[in-house]
Amino acid sequence: GITIRACAVEIAGIGAETFAWDEVEKNPVRCPDAHKAVAMADAIKAAAARGDSVGGIVACEAVGLPVGLGEPVFDKLDADIAKAVMSLGSVKGIEFGSGFTAARMLGSVHNDPMLAEGQFASNRAGGVLGGISTGAPLQFRVAVKPTASIAQPQQTIDTEGSPATVVVQGRHDPCIVPRIVPVIEAMTALVLADAWLQYRAGASL
Template sequence: MSNSFGKIFKITTYGESHGVGIGVVIDGCPAGVRVDEAFLQSEMQRRKPGQSKITTQRKEEDEVEILSGIFEGVTTGTPIALGIRNTNQKSKDYSHIKDSYRPSHADYTYQEKYGIRDYRGGGRSSARETAARVAAGAIAKMYLKQAGINVQAYVSQVGSLKLEKSYLEMDLDKAEENIVRCPDPEMAEKMIQHIDETRKNRDTIGGIVSCVVKGTPVGLGEPVFDKLHAVLGQAMLSINAVKGFEYGSGFEGVKMYGSEHNDPFETEEGKVKTTSNHSGGVQGGISNGQDIYFNVAFKPIATIMNDQESIDKDGNKVTVKGKGRHDPCVVPRAVPIVEAMAALTIADFMLRAKTNKI
């Protein structure tokens, strides 16, 4: 249950962290979308493990195999199946926690819910599943590109190191020029150093990924329960390790008066726009044509290399040994995941908007 996301542009992911492979089936993608396989693979490279000293050293090329739905480089309108083989899993690294519950993992909840769990890297609860989302998100990005819509995310905070600049003050393309994916070079160096020190201390640290969607038309969103920001929130909170979502002014908006927070309307070259954008491009749950921007908070990864006290399935006290290959901070690799889920959400609402008009 609940392995699918979207109503028209719908994805269903499958597979486990240490199984044969993972993948995704995309149903509802319109015919005629030109598929750039090089771009698809480049998106996978941004998420894959082992890409720098501040990420897990698991080595996976994450090569995507297109199984159906694309012919001569163009979508056919039929289901698109994308497969990704697991090639570097080390299941023996997890034999020591076969019967133990790791602190802040899904071990206990999965065992209680299903009566069985795949302890090899967390199985279905592993963040490895997000590789399938990035593959599907690449297809969604190609669809959105045809409509002039661009989705771009970056790291804005690691621990207490926070960018104070607005995205409007930075060149977001610079985020891909460093391993932490922060568009401010000076702050990026500080973040990298902080993550590396955390890794050497055998610990982990959290952070925030910010995302901007430009070029969305007016009218995306379905009141009352499928408001655009509500579904974006669901999309982001479905990502492993996410603890918070805010859009527009977010929690900082509570410090403002209504007279400060309101976004006045004006016309510019015959088009309606707002003079400010505290609303984050969404009003009444519907896009207003301005930039959509939001923040996604990620907790410190629960797997640490220091020993932790816990219990086993029989309630006996145990020491959980820190072993395996894990990220000291998830946010650098989470950037393409956030982009993928945003693209999938906007693509679905673009298709839903078409059904609302005669």
């Protein structure tokens, strides 16, 4: 079967240093590093006490995908996932595989060597090549901004266009990173379900 899972790998600039999927649902911030999860939670509480908010990074992967999902041009698998995930509130960026790190690598280093068994020796592409799934784990990371509605006074303008100060009333989320983890999983599942149906339709022709 196909397994889709996500977790918070960074919150408030505090990054996970160890990675264990079975730790994710054992802490309130959904971090795979039990030790760093405590520091992340403390950072969220500190931001809330100041009437502020923090953002973070969510990592997601889909394991067990068949080879061939997606299209090479208009309906690339990574492009469809990017569009879907970027439509979520507070998401400001997404990268697949080595992502922006690839910009500083040589092609000879970044390329994933193909083996005789039809697999790859590495997965810097993040499971998608030319818009089509390779059978390797589909892996991407999502940047989540700090919540905009904070308790601190913020500069804005009024209906006349004059400078004004606004204070948002009501409930404030100091960090939505833990809450968006299952949302990213669900959105990824929807895109992959569509891709699978398109794959089956093409295979039946």
